[in-house]
Amino acid sequence: MSKVTGRARFADDLSFHGMLFASTVYSQHPHARIKKVDMSKAMDIPEVLAVITPDDVPGSNGVMRGFLVLAGEKVKYVGDGVALVVAKSETAARKGRDAVVVDYEPLPPVLSIDDALKSGASLVHEDKEDNIISKSRYQLKKGDLERGFAEADFIVERTYETQFVAHAYIEPEVVIAVPDFNQEFMTIYGSIQNPFSARAAVAAALGWSVGQVKIVQNAVGGTFGGKDECAILNACRAAIASIKTHRPVKLSLSREESMVEGPKRHPYRFNFKVGVKKDGSILAMKSELIAQGGAYNNKAQFTNWRASIHATGPYNIPNIETRVFGVYTNTIYGGAMRGFSSPQCIFAQESLMDEIAQELDMDPLELRRKNALSPGHTLPDGQLLGEGGLPAPLPDIIDNTARKFKYSKPAQPQEGSVKKGIGIACGFRGAGLGAEAGADATGAIVTVQSDGSITIVSGLTDNGQGLKVAFSQIVAEVLGVSLDRIVYPTTDTSIIPDGGPTVASRGVMIGGRAMEKAALEVKKKILVVAGEILQLDPEKLTIENEEIFSPDNPEKRVSYMDVVSRAYATGQMLAALSWFSTGVPEFDYETGQGKSYPTYSWGMVITEVEVDTETGLVKVNRALSTHDVGTAINPAAIKGQVYGGYVMGQGMAVLEDIEQANGFVKSKNFDEYLIPTAMDIPDIDVLIVETGDTYGPFGGKSVGEPGTEMAAASVANAIAQATGRRIRNLPCNLERVFLGYNLTRQGTAR
Amino acid sequence: MVPITLQVNGQEVKAEIAIHERLLDFLRNELKLLGAKEGCGHGECGTCTVIMDGQVVNSCLILAVQAHGANITTIEGLGNTEELHPLQESFIEHGAVQCGYCTPGMILSAKNLLDKNPHPTRKEIQRSISGNLCRCTGYQKIVEAIEAVAEGRKGR
Ligand code: FES
Ligand code: FES
Numbered sequence: 001m002s003k004v005t006g007r008a009r010f011a012d013d014l015s016f017h018g019m020l021f022a023s024t025v026y027s028q029h030p031h032a033r034i035k036k037v038d039m040s041k042a043m044d045i046p047e048v049l050a051v052i053t054p055d056d057v058p059g060s061n062g063v064m065r066g067f068l069v070l071a072g073e074k075v076k077y078v079g080d081g082v083a084l085v086v087a088k089s090e091t092a093a094r095k096g097r098d099a100v101v102v103d104y105e106p107l108p109p110v111l112s113i114d115d116a117l118k119s120g121a122s123l124v125h126e127d128k129e130d131n132i133i134s135k136s137r138y139q140l141k142k143g144d145l146e147r148g149f150a151e152a153d154f155i156v157e158r159t160y161e162t163q164f165v166a167h168a169y170i171e172p173e174v175v176i177a178v179p180d181f182n183q184e185f186m187t188i189y190g191s192i193q194n195p196f197s198a199r200a201a202v203a204a205a206l207g208w209s210v211g212q213v214k215i216v217q218n219a220v221g222g223t224f225g226g227k228d229e230c231a232i233l234n235a236c237r238a239a240i241a242s243i244k245t246h247r248p249v250k251l252s253l254s255r256e257e258s259m260v261e262g263p264k265r266h267p268y269r270f271n272f273k274v275g276v277k278k279d280g281s282i283l284a285m286k287s288e289l290i291a292q293g294g295a296y297n298n299k300a301q302f303t304n305w306r307a308s309i310h311a312t313g314p315y316n317i318p319n320i321e322t323r324v325f326g327v328y329t330n331t332i333y334g335g336a337m338r339g340f341s342s343p344q345c346i347f348a349q350e351s352l353m354d355e356i357a358q359e360l361d362m363d364p365l366e367l368r369r370k371n372a373l374s375p376g377h378t379l380p381d382g383q384l385l386g387e388g389g390l391p392a393p394l395p396d397i398i399d400n401t402a403r404k405f406k407y408s409k410p411a412q413p414q415e416g417s418v419k420k421g422i423g424i425a426c427g428f429r430g431a432g433l434g435a436e437a438g439a440d441a442t443g444a445i446v447t448v449q450s451d452g453s454i455t456i457v458s459g460l461t462d463n464g465q466g467l468k469v470a471f472s473q474i475v476a477e478v479l480g481v482s483l484d485r486i487v488y489p490t491t492d493t494s495i496i497p498d499g500g501p502t503v504a505s506r507g508v509m510i511g512g513r514a515m516e517k518a519a520l521e522v523k524k525k526i527l528v529v530a531g532e533i534l535q536l537d538p539e540k541l542t543i544e545n546e547e548i549f550s551p552d553n554p555e556k557r558v559s560y561m562d563v564v565s566r567a568y569a570t571g572q573m574l575a576a577l578s579w580f581s582t583g584v585p586e587f588d589y590e591t592g593q594g595k596s597y598p599t600y601s602w603g604m605v606i607t608e609v610e611v612d613t614e615t616g617l618v619k620v621n622r623a624l625s626t627h628d629v630g631t632a633i634n635p636a637a638i639k640g641q642v643y644g645g646y647v648m649g650q651g652m653a654v655l656e657d658i659e660q661a662n663g664f665v666k667s668k669n670f671d672e673y674l675i676p677t678a679m680d681i682p683d684i685d686v687l688i689v690e691t692g693d694t695y696g697p698f699g700g701k702s703v704g705e706p707g708t709e710m711a712a713a714s715v716a717n718a719i720a721q722a723t724g725r726r727i728r729n730l731p732c733n734l735e736r737v738f739l740g741y742n743l744t745r746q747g748t749a750r
Numbered sequence: 751m752v753p754i755t756l757q758v759n760g761q762e763v764k765a766e767i768a769i770h771e772r773l774l775d776f777l778r779n780e781l782k783l784l785g786a787k788e789g790c791g792h793g794e795c796g797t798c799t800v801i802m803d804g805q806v807v808n809s810c811l812i813l814a815v816q817a818h819g820a821n822i823t824t825i826e827g828l829g830n831t832e833e834l835h836p837l838q839e840s841f842i843e844h845g846a847v848q849c850g851y852c853t854p855g856m857i858l859s860a861k862n863l864l865d866k867n868p869h870p871t872r873k874e875i876q877r878s879i880s881g882n883l884c885r886c887t888g889y890q891k892i893v894e895a896i897e898a899v900a901e902g903r904k905g906r
Contacts, residue, residue, distance in 0.1 A: 004842055005829060676888075
């Protein structure tokens with residue numbers, strides 16, 4: 001409610017007594033040695049109080065697998081911070097930043113995947129042997145690839161590429177460090193996706209223990225995976241500045257700074273070789289995936305692992321070999337972004353399916369129906385589907401989605417310059433972190449207060465995606481109390497054990513399970529107290545509408561509030577800290593076989609577009625997005641996530657691209673980096689499928705990422721259907737759609 | 751420093767301001783009206799939207815001195831804790847708010863539309879908020895929330 005009245009407080013809305021402002025001096029080169037930093041002119045500015053360089057970092061300057069709080073010896077991309085200017089006002093801090101003179105010796109930059117792999121390429125990280133990101137290599141092997149190719153009627157080989165995409169959360173990163181010198185304690189307020197990772201990095205940079213740092217989350221203006229490395233580095237800088245000046249320090253990034261410094265969606269290159277039979281069955285698929293990691297890496301080992309499991313799509317392919325790795329470049333870097341490599345994989349995979357259908361002269365829907373993973377099949381990781389295994393709803397999803405959309409291919413050729421196209425994309429998504437990080441675990445605390453209100457705390461954070469509502473509903477439902485009783489304070493790292501990051505749609509699934517467990521424990525305690533009052537066996541009691549009674553003897557009952565009063569009067573605790581863990585999964589990293597994820601969610605998107613072939617303009621008319629959600633806990637919230645996710649995917653398909661020239665970022669603000677506006681949106685319909693999967697709380701699976709991951713692929717396929725020409729690298733922007741006007745249908749627009 | 755006088759949310763405000771101060775900073779820093787936010791600083795995102803003399807403006811592009819003599823409405827001028835403005839109520843009811851960062855600007859753009867055109871078409875609604883970027887909702891529920899008020903499904 002405070003969000004509609006303008007009274008919600010985001011990090012930039014906070015101020016503290018004596019607060020100073022800081023501004024980062026960013027690198028002027030994509031790759032260069034730093035020879036000298038001259039801060040004298042900046043220090044001459046009256047309001048400037050300090051200029052901070054790596055020498056001022058009291059603890060470790062390296063945090064989060066090789067990121068630097070401030071670069072000292074060399075800069076590896078244009079978003080590297082070289083120094084930090086601290087001043088009494090934001091204006092003075094920025095003036096000071098511009099007055100710092102840094103002397104560089106430029107080095108040849110590594111700008112692309114090809115640059116990175118060239119023999120004799122300069123090294124982005126000089127302490128490494130090559131530009132390949134260590135631990136970013138994964139492979140999956142299933143069946144016998146060569147035999148599969150030998151039995152195939154023909155072979156299709158294709159290459160696809162995706163671009164750097166910005167999260168483009170409307171709130172840029174803001175952090176404030178507030179020191180408490182009486183007890184050597186630092187509180188960080190900020191728009192931070194993962195408070196526990198932030199705490200670890202800030203403590204390391206200060207040389208303190210994690211317990212001395214507390215991260216308090218405010219309302220966060222969108223994150224989608226992105227308010228992470230960059231926000232955390234800035235938190236480290238602000239904390240160091242506040243130690244140095246003994247004052248609270250705010251660091252608030254401009255849009256331009258956020259675009260240049262922050263993480264992005266990794267670009268991927270996909271090389272596919274597929275063996276297909278004339279009847280459309282796909283026998284073998286070999287895929288090589290290369291991720292462009294950029295200057296630093298904190299996530300490619302995870303995004304790549306996910307990609308290795310999903311690269312061949314939700315199809316029954318008996319013989320698979322997938323290899324994936326990532327490279328460093330002197331460019332902006334890749335991080336976590338909604339979907340976590342899946343939008344890239346699905347774009348490539350589903351473009352490939354359409355191209356195979358075209359070779360076969362088969363309807364793309366039929367090809368998917370023919371190869372869809374179905375009961376009795378095994379997943380790429382070898383897990384069984386159907387009886388005795390995991391749910392496999394894809395064949396039904398394909399049929400129902402096509403029926404509801406009234407799918408049929410527009411007749412070809414079409415008259416006039418405006419052409420219609422319909423594009424399909426199917427997907428499956430491993431739920432949670434899976435075997436990517438060993439065990440997947442998080443905690444929850446449920447406390448019944450003396451006034452009957454119930455405080456709930458999750459180790460995972462609500463970043464605007466609605467966890468607060470979902471968690472509150474779970475607890476209210478378990479305890480049989482009104483939703484109004486639930487109080488959900490923002491995450492505070494000092495009151496709950498580290499529950500890992502809020503990523504990979506873990507929110508409802510893992511966080512919700514922990515919450516459900518804690519609520520069940522509290523319920524037990526409530527029933528014990530009620531049993532004392534009613535003189536009945538607690539095991540026989542139940543709670544409904546805030547009344548506790550035994551179904552055998554419903555006359556005898558006691559109210560929830562009376563139980564709470566008695567518990568407090570007799571010194572009984574109505575609280576629980578519970579922990580939910582998936583356990584360490586059995587998984588073989590050499591072959592990619594095993595229990596990659598405890599379950600999968602399935603989906604399909606169909607999109608209709610209109611392409612003006614004389615201008616290249618793409619209008620997305622309508623879309624149907626179908627999702628298996630296990631059990632729909634909150635259908636309205638599911639739709640909200642899908643609408644938002646779809647439009648983000650649509651942006652990736654036709655508009656969004658961070659343009660870089662020689663390592664310099666050109667699209668720094670929303671005038672050059674275009675995202676969809678209210679004028680661009682199609683009519684989106686959502687079809688919710690319930691598979692009765694028992695995995696999440698009350699069987700719920702998250703939909704935040706599935707909602708976005710198939711959209712770009714469906715739009716790209718629709719454009720190719722409309723124009724008869726395939727664009728193999730995203731985005732399908734005006735130029736690419738238009739320039740291909742005269743090319744043959746096999747042409748690529750590079 | 752120059753003196754200015756203006757009406758903000760129905761109250762007269764007199765202040766001495768620096769000639770270069772943006773209206774956005776004046777509202778946020780001097781008046782502590784924090785509902786308008788800075789998302790881009792370039793007139794591209796609409797999070798700094800306020801209504802000035804019956805026009806929707808990006809307060810990041812306007813100098814505070816230009817607002818001398820003007821009548822300004824910010825999100826704080828709509829509804830109050832006891833009673834929300836119908837648009838505010840409708841945004842909540844329709845789930846048109848996710849992270850909420852774009853919400854104040856969205857609501858003000860919608861209000862200005864409905865003040866001038868109480869029964870807009872869907873296209874007109876979409877156009878009226880096309881200067882307000884939202885990355886969370888995909889706009890659909892925002893458009894529905896505004897439509898509901900326009901169609902009188904929310905007491906207006
Ligand atoms: S901050 Fe004014 S339009 Fe973006
Ligand atoms: S609700 Fe997050 S930007 Fe609109």
